[in-house]
Each structure stands twice: as structure tokens, then as C-alpha cells.
Amino acid sequence: MTSASHSKSDGPGFDAKGDLTEDGMHQFARHHRQLSREEGVLMEEKIRKVELAISLVLRIGVVVSVVVIAFGLGLMFFHHSAYFSIRGGFSYRELTSQASPFPHSFASLGNSITRLDGQGIVVLGVLILILTPVLRVAVGVLSFIYEKDPPMALVTLYVLVVLIGSFFLAGV
Amino acid sequence: MTPLDFVLSLTLISVAAGVLGSLIGLGGGVVIVPVLTLLYHVNIRLAIGASIVSVIATSSGAAAAYVRERMTNLRAGMFLEIATTTGAVSGAYLTTLLPTRFLFVFFGIVLAYSSFVTFQRRHVAEPLEVSSDRLANYFNLHGSYYDPFEEREIPYKVVGTKLGLALMYVAGLVSALLGIGSGALKVPAMDGAMHLPMKVSSATSNFMIGVTAAASAGVYFIRGQIDPIIAAPVAVGVLVGATVGARVLGRISSKSVRLVFVVVLVIISVEMLQKGLLP
Numbered sequence: 001m002t003s004a005s006h007s008k009s010d011g012p013g014f015d016a017k018g019d020l021t022e023d024g025m026h027q028f029a030r031h032h033r034q035l036s037r038e039e040g041v042l043m044e045e046k047i048r049k050v051e052l053a054i055s056l057v058l059r060i061g062v063v064v065s066v067v068v069i070a071f072g073l074g075l076m077f078f079h080h081s082a083y084f085s086i087r088g089g090f091s092y093r094e095l096t097s098q099a100s101p102f103p104h105s106f107a108s109l110g111n112s113i114t115r116l117d118g119q120g121i122v123v124l125g126v127l128i129l130i131l132t133p134v135l136r137v138a139v140g141v142l143s144f145i146y147e148k149d150p151p152m153a154l155v156t157l158y159v160l161v162v163l164i165g166s167f168f169l170a171g172v
Numbered sequence: 173m174t175p176l177d178f179v180l181s182l183t184l185i186s187v188a189a190g191v192l193g194s195l196i197g198l199g200g201g202v203v204i205v206p207v208l209t210l211l212y213h214v215n216i217r218l219a220i221g222a223s224i225v226s227v228i229a230t231s232s233g234a235a236a237a238y239v240r241e242r243m244t245n246l247r248a249g250m251f252l253e254i255a256t257t258t259g260a261v262s263g264a265y266l267t268t269l270l271p272t273r274f275l276f277v278f279f280g281i282v283l284a285y286s287s288f289v290t291f292q293r294r295h296v297a298e299p300l301e302v303s304s305d306r307l308a309n310y311f312n313l314h315g316s317y318y319d320p321f322e323e324r325e326i327p328y329k330v331v332g333t334k335l336g337l338a339l340m341y342v343a344g345l346v347s348a349l350l351g352i353g354s355g356a357l358k359v360p361a362m363d364g365a366m367h368l369p370m371k372v373s374s375a376t377s378n379f380m381i382g383v384t385a386a387a388s389a390g391v392y393f394i395r396g397q398i399d400p401i402i403a404a405p406v407a408v409g410v411l412v413g414a415t416v417g418a419r420v421l422g423r424i425s426s427k428s429v430r431l432v433f434v435v436v437l438v439i440i441s442v443e444m445l446q447k448g449l450l451p
Contacts, residue, residue: 055235058236073400076400076401119400123400126398129229155251159254166391
């Protein structure tokens, strides 16, 4: 089995399907142990770069969405001064009931934002928040390609495709 | 209660949810859903929408710090996301088919089991030094982190990757069905099945839940389950709380993290079972 795989263009240690064979795994491990120190340091540096890039993306996404959401929330109260009333009359239940209208499609969201409606701005901020993890996966794909780590690049690419697919499946 | 009271009180509760969620990797949804349904009597569908927002907020807020501090196992997290995202997409389509009461009972059982598994491992402290797990070795999912509480670098090996993947698929399903960010299943999967240290499990769970939740968030947005007046205070409060909580994890012992995790799970599990079973 393994001797046959050596003649394949995939190279030693891989079977006909291109998967790593048991033998190949051992070679890989042995190879790994020999260079463990150098490789270890190299791997550490690679992971570190990816970590810093991802941490930065997350922080930017978080700060931007907080600012937008807080601004939108301010506008909601500014436009509807009844929200402030201390002596009731306007219960929060009217706002949180299922009948209360708010934008939940891109057309109505666009309208709402151009009117500088608080609800629309809040939803925009929430969408930025939702897109932050997607962006962080995309940065992960690019980082792993850049650091020449094909297995992890493929893994993150699959996650990105499923994520983007989920938005299309939702009919966004 | 006026809308202003509602927004202010919900923001404060969300800060607490963010601290707790980021500390034990549960994502705050586990606090937000019961608070909204039991305290504010918000419809469960809107509560789940808000919870998805809180999960993403906890994840991004806490992970920004955990990733920088090397507490997160980035490679293991990204690898396991294969299963969680796939589970989340399948789950988002089952949620309209299942009645609310069933969701509560199911939620309760899931959490009770998670807490039992985690409590059983409370005396296990030392991480593994060798691993013959092929997937873990091939993708090099092993890692090392600096523990400020123990003041030393702690290297660890990963095992049980296949079982981990299976549990993560279920975690993704549960997240989409209940909006609890599935941290309740992710942490035991990494801590129990894959032998990652408790703090790394929590930090990595925090890192992953945002992506799992994002995979079902599009569906919730289109269905009109993300109500701005609920989502805004939740998002802002949780983000602030998660940033604070991320500074705490390193400084307390792994055993404390584990016990807090178990206690929170038991409480919520009982609440949910009650809601689902009693008339």
C-alpha cells in the first residue's frame, strides 16, 4: 500500500487520494521532532502574527458597532420624547411587543437610515456587530494563506463559505 | 416601567451578563434569554434574537483580549468552527418547526448534562503531555498559554478531536435553535472530550461562539427577531461587560472558573425546565 503511494506524484507519505498515510504520519512526526525547536519558534511567530491581526479586526468591529448603536439609541429617544416620560403612559411593553414595527429587510433598513431614524441606525450597528466575526474569519483565511499554512487556510475558507452561504440561505 | 427605565436596567443587566459570559465562555445569551422572558415578559422569539446579538457581542468583546493574551487556542477554535457553523446552518431551519415548550425542556436537559460533565472533572488540573490523535497532530492543534494566576507557562496536548467535532456540530444546532451561543456545550466538549485546560476552553469557546451565532443571525434578522430597542442596550452593555470580564479570567484559578460555570448552568437549567414543564 504505502510502497505504491511512493510512486504517485503526491509524493511519499500520501495515498492515492492524497490523504496522509499512517507511514506518512510517522515520517511527518519524525520530521517534526527533528526540527522541533526551529519549527516550533517559526510556528509560534506565525500564530502570533495571525493572533494580532484577528485581535485588531475584532477590536475595530466592536468599537465601531458600539458607537453606531449608542448613536442610534440616542436618536430613538431624541425623536420620541415620550420614551423619557417618568410617569408611565408609554410602557416599554408597547415597544417590545411583537406588533411593534422595526426594519428587518435591507430595503426598509436603507429607508430608515436615510431618514436618520434611530431604529435604522441601531439595526445598522447590530449588523456591523454581526459581520465582525465574518470579517475575522476572512482575515483568518488571508493570514493562513500569507503564512503558507494550506490545511488551516482550507479549514477557515470552508467556515467562511458556510457563513456567507448562511446569509444567502436566509434570503438576505 | 418607561422605555428609559427599560433601556437603563437592561443595559446594567447586560454588563453583568457580559462579565459572566466572557468569564465562562457562555456568551451572555444564557443570562439574556431568561432575563428577557422571565423578568421583562418579552416574547421568546424576540428574546432569542437579542440573545444572538449578546452572544456575538460577548465573543468579539472578550476574544479581542483573549486572542492577544494567547489564552485562546486559535487553531483548535478555527478547526472546530467547521462543525459549529455547519450545525448552526442546519439548526436555523428547525427552529420554526419546534414549539416553545419543547425548546425550554430541551434547553434545560442540555444544560443539566453539561453541568454534570463539567463538575465531574473538577479535580482534573494537569493537561496532557502526549497525544496520538491524528487530526490534532496533523493540524497541530496543541498549544501553550501563560497563566497569570499560576504565574507559569502551561503547555498542553489535544486529544479526542473527532468526538469534539461531533459535539461541536450539536453545539451549533443548539445555538441556532435556542440562541444560547452553545458555549454550554462547547466548553465541556473542549474541557472534557479534548482535554484543553479549563481557561483555554473558556477563551476558545468565547472566540468560537461569535462565528456560530453569526451563522444564524442573518435568518433572525430577516424574520424580524432582532428588535432595536432590545438589541441596543444588550449589545452595548454586553460589550462593556465582556471587555471587563476578559481581564478577570487570567487572574482566578481554573477550579473557580469551572465551579462558576457549573453553578450558572445548574441555575439556568432548573429555570428552563420549570418553564417548559409546569403549566
